[in-house]
Amino acid sequence: MGFVQQKTDLHLCRYKVAGHVIEVSQKIGENFFAECMDNYIPFVEDGSETGECLFSLAVEYSESFPEYTEELRQDEEGQQIICGSLQEKPVFDFRLQNKETGMLVCSKDYKVATLLVPVGCSPSLTKFAVNNAVMVLYAIASAPYNTALFHAAVVTYKGKGYVFLGKSGTGKSTHARLWLKYNEGSELLNDDNPVVRIENDKNGESLVRVYGSPWSGKTPCYKNEVCYLGAFVLLSQAPHNKIERLRGVSAYAALVPSISGKRWESAVADGLHKTENALAMNAPVWHLECLPDQEAAQLCKASVVL
Numbered sequence: 001m002g003f004v005q006q007k008t009d010l011h012l013c014r015y016k017v018a019g020h021v022i023e024v025s026q027k028i029g030e031n032f033f034a035e036c037m038d039n040y041i042p043f044v045e046d047g048s049e050t051g052e053c054l055f056s057l058a059v060e061y062s063e064s065f066p067e068y069t070e071e072l073r074q075d076e077e078g079q080q081i082i083c084g085s086l087q088e089k090p091v092f093d094f095r096l097q098n099k100e101t102g103m104l105v106c107s108k109d110y111k112v113a114t115l116l117v118p119v120g121c122s123p124s125l126t127k128f129a130v131n132n133a134v135m136v137l138y139a140i141a142s143a144p145y146n147t148a149l150f151h152a153a154v155v156t157y158k159g160k161g162y163v164f165l166g167k168s169g170t171g172k173s174t175h176a177r178l179w180l181k182y183n184e185g186s187e188l189l190n191d192d193n194p195v196v197r198i199e200n201d202k203n204g205e206s207l208v209r210v211y212g213s214p215w216s217g218k219t220p221c222y223k224n225e226v227c228y229l230g231a232f233v234l235l236s237q238a239p240h241n242k243i244e245r246l247r248g249v250s251a252y253a254a255l256v257p258s259i260s261g262k263r264w265e266s267a268v269a270d271g272l273h274k275t276e277n278a279l280a281m282n283a284p285v286w287h288l289e290c291l292p293d294q295e296a297a298q299l300c301k302a303s304v305v306l
Helices: 032-036 038-043 123-141 172-182 248-258 266-282 294-304
Strands: 010-017 020-027 055-062 069-076 079-086 089-096 099-106 112-118 147-149 153-157 160-165 187-190 195-200 206-211 226-237 242-246 285-290
Touching: 010 032, 010 038, 020 123, 032 038, 032 123, 055 123, 089 123, 099 123, 112 123, 123 147, 147 266, 153 172, 160 172, 160 248, 172 187, 172 226, 172 294, 195 266, 206 266, 226 248, 226 294, 242 248, 242 294, 248 266, 248 285, 285 294
Parallel strands: 020 055, 055 112, 160 226, 226 285
Antiparallel strands: 010 020, 069 079, 079 089, 089 099, 099 112, 147 195, 153 160, 153 187, 195 206, 206 226, 242 285
C-alpha cells in the first residue's frame, strides 16, 4: 500500500494530490487502507517530500460522537454534511441517508484533524466518511495556496484539460462522455472533483494547471496526472446548441458555484476569492447551452480548443 512510516501503534501513509502532501493514519490491526483508501493508491507519496504536510488526519473508531453546535447543513442526493463547532474547533458530521458515518473534528487552522468512525461501521460507509473528510480538509486547507477543488468533469485533449462545470444533473459527465465518443483523442482525467492550481514557472509567469484527484464520483477515474488548463465550460441544458465566451464578472460568477470551500470563514473565503478572481481574469471561460448530442461536443471543441 506504500506505507512510508510505521509508529508503535499506527499505520501512516502520505499522499500527494496536486502537489500538496497529506497524511492519514490508522491503528494497526485494521484493514483500513486496503478497504477504504484504494482510490488513493496512485497518489502515494514516494518519500522524497520532506516539507510540512498540508494536513494530518487520524482515523479513530468511537462508541459515540460528542455533541456539537450546528452551524450549517447541506443535503444533496441523500448525502448530508452538517457543519458545526465543538469547543471552538470546526466539526463536520457526514451522514448517508441520515445514517451517521463519521465526524471530523479539526484544529482551528485545519492542519490537524481526527475522523471519528462508529464502531462496527461497514467498510463502504467508512470509505464514504473518509473520502468526505479528506475532501473537506483538502478544499479548506489548500485555499490559501492558489488551489481550488472543483465539482466538475475534465477531459484532456492534445495536452490540455477542459473543465465542464454546472449544477448537479446538468450533464457534466454526459458531455464528457460525448467528447470521448465524438472528439477523437479525448481522455477522461476526472469525473467529479479535479483540482485546479495557479502556479508560477521559472520566469515568474502564472500558469493554470488541472490535476486528477482520488475523488471521481460514480465513475472510478483516479489518475495522478496533470495538464495545462485549456478552458472552463459552464453547461446549461437547452433545446439548442450555442456557445459564448464569458469575461470579467460573468466569468467569475460561472466559476464560484463549482468550487468547494468553507466560504463563511473569512480566511478561507479570502484565499478562494483570490484564486477565483485570478482564474476569471486569466483563464478562458465559456458558456455552452446545449443538447446531449454529438453536435454539442463538436461545437464545444471547435470553439474552445485553440
